[in-house]
Amino acid sequence: MAVITKSFSVKTKGDTDIKNITPQVGDALKEAGLSNGILTVFVPGSTAGITTTEYEPGLLKDLPALFERLIPKGDDYHHNLTWGDGNGYAHLRAALIKSFFTVPFVKGELILGTWQQIILIDFDNRRRQREIVVQIIGE
Ligand code: ZN
Numbered sequence: 001m002a003v004i005t006k007s008f009s010v011k012t013k014g015d016t017d018i019k020n021i022t023p024q025v026g027d028a029l030k031e032a033g034l035s036n037g038i039l040t041v042f043v044p045g046s047t048a049g050i051t052t053t054e055y056e057p058g059l060l061k062d063l064p065a066l067f068e069r070l071i072p073k074g075d076d077y078h079h080n081l082t083w084g085d086g087n088g089y090a091h092l093r094a095a096l097i098k099s100f101f102t103v104p105f106v107k108g109e110l111i112l113g114t115w116q117q118i119i120l121i122d123f124d125n126r127r128r129q130r131e132i133v134v135q136i137i138g139e
Pocket of ligand 1 (some may be wrong): 085086
C-alpha cells in the first residue's frame with residue numbers, strides 16, 4: 001500500500017469558470033504508477049469546487065445558470081459586509097459542491113463513466129491560479 005501525492009496548476013477566469021481536469025488527473029495516476037486503489041482530487045481554497053459532469057457545451061451553460069438561480073451573484077450576503085470582497089456568492093456555491101472528488105481506479109485506469117469528466121469550477125470574482133492536489137492511495 002502506498003500513498004502518493006501529486007499536484008498540478010490550473011489558470012481560471014473565475015466567475016463560475018468550468019475546467020475539465022480529467023486529463024491532468026489521469027496523468028497524475030499514470031505518474032504514480034499504482035494499479036488499484038482510490039484517488040482524491042482536492043482544491044485548496046473556499047471559492048472553488050470539484051465535481052463531475054459531462055463536459056459538453058450545453059452543460060457548460062446549464063451549470064452556471066443553475067448556480068445563478070440558486071445563489072445569485074448580485075444578492076446581498078453577510079460575507080460581503082465582513083470583507084468587502086464581493087464574493088459571498090462564490091463561497092456559498094463552493095460550499096454546495098465541496099472541494100474534493102474521489103474516484104476508484106483499477107488496473108491503472110480511473111473508473112469513470114463514458115461521459116463523466118472531473119471538473120474544477122472556480123466561482124471567485126477574479127482570475128485565479130489554482131493548485132490542484134491529487135492524493136492516490138493504492139498498490
Ligand atoms: Zn470572500
